[in-house]
Amino acid sequence: MKWLKRIFYILIVALIGIQIIPIAEPTFSSDLSNDFLAQNEMPSEIRIILKNACYDCHSLQPELPWYANVAPVSWLVKGDISEGLSELNFSEWESMSKIKRIQKIESCSEVVESKEMPLPIYATMHSKAKLTDEQRTKFIEWAENFSETIFEK
Amino acid sequence: MKSIVFSVVFLGVIALFGFTKIDSSVQVKSAPTVAITSEIPENIQTIIDKSCVMCHNTESQNVKGKTKLNFDKFKDGYSVPKQISKYMDIADEVKETKMPPSKFIEKHPEKKLSEEERNALVAWAENMAKQLGGE
Numbered sequence: 691m692k693w694l695k696r697i698f699y700i701l702i703v704a705l706i707g708i709q710i711i712p713i714a715e716p717t718f719s720s721d722l723s724n725d726f727l728a729q730n731e732m733p734s735e736i737r738i739i740l741k742n743a744c745y746d747c748h749s750l751q752p753e754l755p756w757y758a759n760v761a762p763v764s765w766l767v768k769g770d771i772s773e774g775l776s777e778l779n780f781s782e783w784e785s786m787s788k789i790k791r792i793q794k795i796e797s798c799s800e801v802v803e804s805k806e807m808p809l810p811i812y813a814t815m816h817s818k819a820k821l822t823d824e825q826r827t828k829f830i831e832w833a834e835n836f837s838e839t840i841f842e843k
Numbered sequence: 844m845k846s847i848v849f850s851v852v853f854l855g856v857i858a859l860f861g862f863t864k865i866d867s868s869v870q871v872k873s874a875p876t877v878a879i880t881s882e883i884p885e886n887i888q889t890i891i892d893k894s895c896v897m898c899h900n901t902e903s904q905n906v907k908g909k910t911k912l913n914f915d916k917f918k919d920g921y922s923v924p925k926q927i928s929k930y931m932d933i934a935d936e937v938k939e940t941k942m943p944p945s946k947f948i949e950k951h952p953e954k955k956l957s958e959e960e961r962n963a964l965v966a967w968a969e970n971m972a973k974q975l976g977g978e
Contacts, residue, residue, distance in 0.1 A: 789927050789976035796928035804910070837924040841976070 708761045716772050719750045719781065726783035735825070736832050740780070743808045743819040744798075747774030750781040770809065791840050799833035802826050887967045894943045894954045923975055930972035934965045 722728035726749075727740060746752040747770055758767045778794050786794070801807040803826065813819045821829070883891070891914065898908035901915045912933070917926055936942040940961070948955045956964070 787978065789931060789972045789978060792924045792976065793928040793931035793972075796925055797932075800911075834922075837928075838922075841924040841927070 705761075711761060713761075713765060713768055714772065715768055716750070716775055718752065721750075721781070724782050724784040725749070725751075726780040729784050732832065732836070735828060739821065739825060739829055742816075743813070743821060745780065746816075746819075747771050747809075747812070748778045748780050750775075750779070770812070788840060788843070792837055795833050795837045795840065799830045799837070802829050802833070884967065886963060890956065890960050890964050894956055894960075898943075898947075927972045927975045930968045930975070934968040934972070937961055937964050937968070 727737060727745075746754065752771060754767065757763050778797070783791065798807075802821070805826075808819045808821070813821070896914055897903060898905040899912045899914050900909065901913060903909040912929055913920070917929070921929060933942075937956070938961075943954060943956070
């Protein structure tokens with residue numbers, strides 16, 4: 691029993707210790723001048739999907755739970771967010787070229803259809819991000835229309 | 844005196860390396876431009892046939908590959924916005940040397956694209972996207 695206690699203390703110390711390891715953090719911002727949701731009209735059911743299932747990793751305004759800032763969870767979360775942002779950042783939507791916007795909205799439709807997105811591990815941890823098949827169908831339909839609208843402008 | 848001479852030479856060498864680096868990055872950016880036509884130019888078709896089409900056509904056994912990109916669907920199947928998005932995807936993947944997949948290249952080294960071929964493919968795909976998007 692003595693050594694069990696010892697292992698426990700060592701784990702606690704290690705957990706505190708790893709908090710000071712610096713990680714590359716994405717810089718978040720509240721600037722909405724190029725934000726997709728702020729600058730575009732869409733049905734509220736679509737807006738809710740984007741905000742709840744996409745924006746935590748694909749915008750500079752994530753809503754993270756407190757433990758997302760605690761190592762080692764933060765390593766995984768911040769890593770996923772950095773990767774997500776490099777693929778698509780809704781906060782800079784309006785600054786992207788027309789063909790870039792078409793590419794990104796078409797990709798949105800495809801990854802929602804193939805269920806690659808939202809990331810299954812993320813959807814498991816956040817019930818707000820779980821999409822029903824009906825939500826997926828509506829999203830895909832909307833995305834295809836939106837893409838046509840950008841194209842025709 | 845010796846150490847001053849040494850530092851100057853040392854800095855000179857660093858600067859030289861620095862500049863050659865900058866130079867080479869500029870070269871990558873100024874990829875050769877491909878004339879815009881609706882038909883695929885012969886040199887591009889050769890590249891696609893050599894290194895892409897086996898995984899990205901309707902008959903391919905590679906389900907994931909052909910779902911993400913199917914060259915047969917440019918003529919019939921992809922809407923124009925979808926085509927734009929696929930051309931942009933091609934440019935991105937090839938620019939980042941994600942395609943052809945490195946595992947595939949390990950097995951078939953002869954299918955590896957040269958830097959010239961990569962640049963030509965990227966420039967062609969970007970031009971097609973711009974042309975279709977009216978940019």
